[in-house]
Amino acid sequence: MKLDNSNSNSNGQVSLPAAADVSPPRNSDDADEAFVPPLNFAMVDNGIFRCLCPEPYPEATAEFLNANGIRLYQFGIDGCKEPFVNIPNDKIREALKVVLDVRNHPVLIHCKRGKHRTGCLVGCIRRLQRWCLSSIFDEYQRFAGAKARVSDQRFIELFDISSLKHNPLIFSCSRK
């Protein structure tokens, strides 16, 4: 069990709590208790989820991860607004390697709004899955809504996936 905050960045980050068991309680005492998924929560693919979370990283969440043996990877990415957006290629690449490594699954990708930084990372995953750009942008826009940024979509389009192509891809729709 390890809580790895070494890569923390108070300016903002995309974070990846890995191997989380966040299933709702199942014993009869709480059978009617509502399960509250994180805001903007969705399944990206087998073992990969996305949501938003407050920044800076909440102390209570860090304690929860610590107590439940969940590893946290943080990649400091400045979430500042256009036209000052500058998404670092290397950080996205590092985060992709963590996400694509099935030993880290299930993994939850999050940032402050679950739109821009998380959207860029998910967009790059779709590039690796060879989704056409129109479908990648459609998904990006579904989560970003009125906050969608052309610069994010340009980043996704131009991101160089050649060095990551050797990673075994996960395809949710493949037969087991």
Added chain:
Amino acid sequence: MKLDNSNSNSNGQVSLPAAADVSPPRNSDDADEAFVPPLNFAMVDNGIFRCLCPEPYPEATAEFLNANGIRLYQFGIDGCKEPFVNIPNDKIREALKVVLDVRNHPVLIHCKRGKHRTGCLVGCIRRLQRWCLSSIFDEYQRFAGAKARVSDQRFIELFDISSLKHNPLIFSCSRK
């Protein structure tokens, strides 16, 4: 291999092609070919997907299903607009039984827009997963966008899940 159109309804339907292998081609000849997922495509949970498709059911799609051993379940549900909306409880219940049966996975839920009928069915799945209503509606609205209907959300809220509670629930986030 069976193409089951017995429940077809020209007024509209929610359709469930089950056990589809829709992974992109992997041989080297087409390594750079873009993969075009269906419109409004998303993963609901392990083995459950959603999208939209044209109505009436396209002949070419029916032929594809036939040629690939994919079973099609169709549940005729009128997709008419408010205030004439009347989502039939029994059809949603039948469809839920098909979706929840892991022998049918992977399963793709679709309707004409992938918003209202599919949104109601997915909302009922979330009820069974005990998601809180605010999160169920948030997901519904993400896919319905400007076409979101209060009547659909009311249907989801009031749908009686008691008879379905004995079904084994799928929780994507549970440890294997």
